[in-house]
Amino acid sequence: MTIRFDGRVAIVTGAGNGLGRVHALELAKLGARLVINDFGGSRDGKSGGSSSEAALAVVEEIKALGGAAIANGANVADFEQVSAMVEQAKAEFGRVDILINNAGILRDKTLSKMDMADFRAVVDVHLMGSAYCTKAVWDTMREQNYGRILMTTSAAGLFGNFGQANYGAAKMAVAGLMNMLAIEGKKNDIRVNTLAPIAATRMTEDVMPEALLKAVRPEQVTPGALYLVSEDAPSKVILGAGAGVFSSVRLVETAPVYLGGELTPDTVAAHFAQISDWSTAVPRDDANQQVAAFFETAMKGLKA
Template identity: 75%
Template sequence: MTIRFDGRVAIVTGAGNGLGRVHALELARRGAKVVINDFGGSRDGKGGSSEAAKKVVEEIRAAGGTAIANGANVCDFEQVQAMVAQAKAEFGRVDVLINNAGILRDKTLSKMEMADFRAVVDVHLMGSAYCTKAVWELMREQNYGRILMTTSASGLFGNFGQSNYGAAKMALVGLMHMLTIEGAKNNIRVNTIAPIGATRMTEDVMPPEMFAALKPEQVTPAALFLVSENAPSKVTMSAGGGAYSVCRIVDTAPVHFADSELSPEALAANFERIADWNTARAYDDSNQQVSALMQAVMAGIRK
């Protein structure tokens, strides 16, 4: 079955360059009306102009598609609300939101100014939260919405010198978990993508041969699948170079200790048993995880 977006309206943030641009072009090619959002800042978030967004709009229109440009700064909730109002005024609805905008200010925590930590968190986490909040009620009223967060292997697994970026990116996975639950009854599905692509964000953090092999066009199929009508929800998909995987948070089976046995030394002596990944399982929500813990407690008490 061909995935199409005819009749759908999509907002893509940070769509003036890189991954966002390719996502937007492909959404338009498959029938979506697209709002091309780009603040136009540099890689570290400084400066700003919507010229990049306008160029992408021209590309889409030249190919016979429909798009409008928007220069909102995703860190400014009023500007984001105005962007969504513009989309609704122009197209009548918003069906898809791809939170793609991002900046980098890499340094080790010991050398990082807290202003740089805050700036990165503001764009990635607060920017995604603002954009999601701005479309949320509209999607609830429509009983339809597809939202994609953009995380990173740096957040999921760690990377030297990216404490600000990694913290923000992992927070987006937590936001996805919450919104998947809140949006379920209104057919709002929320997913997260961890892209590896050759963009201005990555041009000096990977070897040239790897940079050449990782095209943004190889990430976009995952993004479009995760915002399609039959998309799953609460999925974190890694994508790069034509390879794809799915990541999820799992928890090992709880090990109970009686009060008479309990001590830091007991935990140290039994850590391998507690951290036995052969017992790992995922949960639909926090209640299931707490329930598993309490079942282990009650079973231990009854011994």
């Protein structure tokens, strides 16, 4: 069955350029009506803003394709502006089915050289922006008993990267936000996933080698994003995507080891190879599974 979005209304943040623009255009081609959100700021968020010129240009592209779209210049780090954006979407289209949290900024420096205001600014856009936008659509999606939400993470957050402490912290945090919301949204058919893209955009133009930039296009990522917001999408999935290559990422935990007796740092050190035996690793569906595994291991150890 071909995935389509006829009758669906989608909000895509940071959709004036790069990945967000391509996500929005492809959603429109497959029948969705769009809210194109873009603050109009620079890549670091320090200049520009409060302008939706870039968003308006994408709206015109969508209309030229025969689609329906409106522009919005809300700053995702401002909950009042985001709430007004959702009200605008509902007034124009009557509902909101899909939210793609794509907006972001970069202020890269090592932590030793980083101003804490720059740390906060990046977290405000990536993490708080995703939380604000999600909160703003949440009740509507619950009332509809339907919603598809996509977070955007990064390999920098999932695995680490030099000089991106603020960005990496925020990008790991949105995966944690997904973990919670996928559970909370289940009874109302709100599915929440996360995309980990690798693509040539203004966000990556000077942090990737030129050869790699030429090989990775946003158009090669967007099919994964659209699958994750489709009607039959999974939930609580992190999907890596780039250069036509896809992977699935998840947290796993090694089998709990009961040490017992007199616990000291030396005890942990002596057993650390066993504790960190990744051949025993399994995923957890939620926190309760980890707690249960610990208690079961402890009880067995006490009885031994």
